[in-house]
Amino acid sequence: MSQQRHGSTPGNAPGERTGAVTAFPDLPEATIARLPEYLRALHNLGGAGADTVSSEGLSAAAGVNSAKLRKDLSHLGSYGTRGVGYDVTLLIEQIEYVLGLDQRRAVCLVGLGNLGHALAGYDGFASRGFKIVALFDADASKVGEEIQGLTVRHIEELGRAAVEENIAIGVIATPAGAAQAVADVLVDAGVTSILNFAPCVLSVPANVDVRKVDLAIELQILSFHEHRKASLTALPGGRSATAAGNQEAVGS
Numbered sequence: 127m128s129q130q131r132h133g134s135t136p137g138n139a140p141g142e143r144t145g146a147v148t149a150f151p152d153l154p155e156a157t158i159a160r161l162p163e164y165l166r167a168l169h170n171l172g173g174a175g176a177d178t179v180s181s182e183g184l185s186a187a188a189g190v191n192s193a194k195l196r197k198d199l200s201h202l203g204s205y206g207t208r209g210v211g212y213d214v215t216l217l218i219e220q221i222e223y224v225l226g227l228d229q230r231r232a233v234c235l236v237g238l239g240n241l242g243h244a245l246a247g248y249d250g251f252a253s254r255g256f257k258i259v260a261l262f263d264a265d266a267s268k269v270g271e272e273i274q275g276l277t278v279r280h281i282e283e284l285g286r287a288a289v290e291e292n293i294a295i296g297v298i299a300t301p302a303g304a305a306q307a308v309a310d311v312l313v314d315a316g317v318t319s320i321l322n323f324a325p326c327v328l329s330v331p332a333n334v335d336v337r338k339v340d341l342a343i344e345l346q347i348l349s350f351h352e353h354r355k356a357s358l359t360a361l362p363g364g365r366s367a368t369a370a371g372n373q374e375a376v377g378s
């Protein structure tokens with residue numbers, strides 16, 4: 127997943143408060159991309175009864191190198207306790223706070239075709255802090271359809287609904303040719319975060335963050351590694367590319 131990033135984040139210490147506004151650290155993008163991996167691993171460890179976890183244990187569970195993990199968590203002011211490790215519950219709270227998951231954010235989904243149906247029908251978002259609250263499509267034959275208790279509405283209703291329902295994040299699952307117009311409607315309605323599945327670059331104002339998901343790009347990157355491994359094996363002596371393989375989260 128890649129990001130078109132605009133604007134900036136405050137550079138205060140973790141948990142530092144300025145007046146009524148809660149500030150947070152300005153983190154490297156790569157760290158932000160790994161925090162959800164740590165969170166998922168911590169929830170699994172907590173669910174299995176662990177109260178504490180070493181940096182090595184957490185790095186193995188998250189599939190991230192332990193030096194990188196320690197550096198990432200130090201940005202949050204979390205260093206663990208020597209000989210004990212990290213407190214699982216505390217670290218979950220810290221990461222959820224920094225990711226803003228202590229507030230439930232309303233999400234709308236635009237485009238209820240193959241992909242949109244799969245996303246709307248997935249019930250795993252809620253447990254990770256997100257609720258799809260509204261569905262929109264331009265096709266009259268899809269308007270009125272019920273998916274997971276939500277009724278698909280016409281795209282013309284998006285602007286008003288986004289304001290009234292306080293939608294924070296818009297997900298675009300329309301064909302590329304329609305995505306910019308949908309993004310414009312979202313932006314006009316005050317939505318400042320967009321997750322774009324359409325294979326195109328969106329033009330948005332500076333205060334809007336866009337994340338792009340493109341599985342074809344991920345496959346192309348894996349294809350590069352396949353190509354590279356094959357070319358190394360073909361070398362005299364048949365060197366192998368990597369000993370343990372590399373794991374990189376989609377989006378990092």
Ligand SMILES: NC(=O)c1ccc[n+]([C@@H]2O[C@H](COP(=O)([O-])OP(=O)(O)OC[C@H]3O[C@@H](n4cnc5c(N)ncnc54)[C@H](O)[C@@H]3O)[C@@H](O)[C@H]2O)c1
Pocket residue numbers: 236237238239240241242262263264265268281299300301302304307308322323324325339340341342
């Ligand atoms: N990121 C990925 O890895 C990935 C994977 C699969 C598909 N895609 C992309 O996701 C998008 C959707 O794919 P799909 O297979 O579901 O397509 P689809 O044709 O099945 O569905 C597209 C939906 O968008 C609706 N739509 C079209 N114009 C609209 C508009 N202006 N406003 C609202 N709705 C509109 C259509 O009525 C349709 O229901 C495409 O851009 C596709 O390339 C991305």
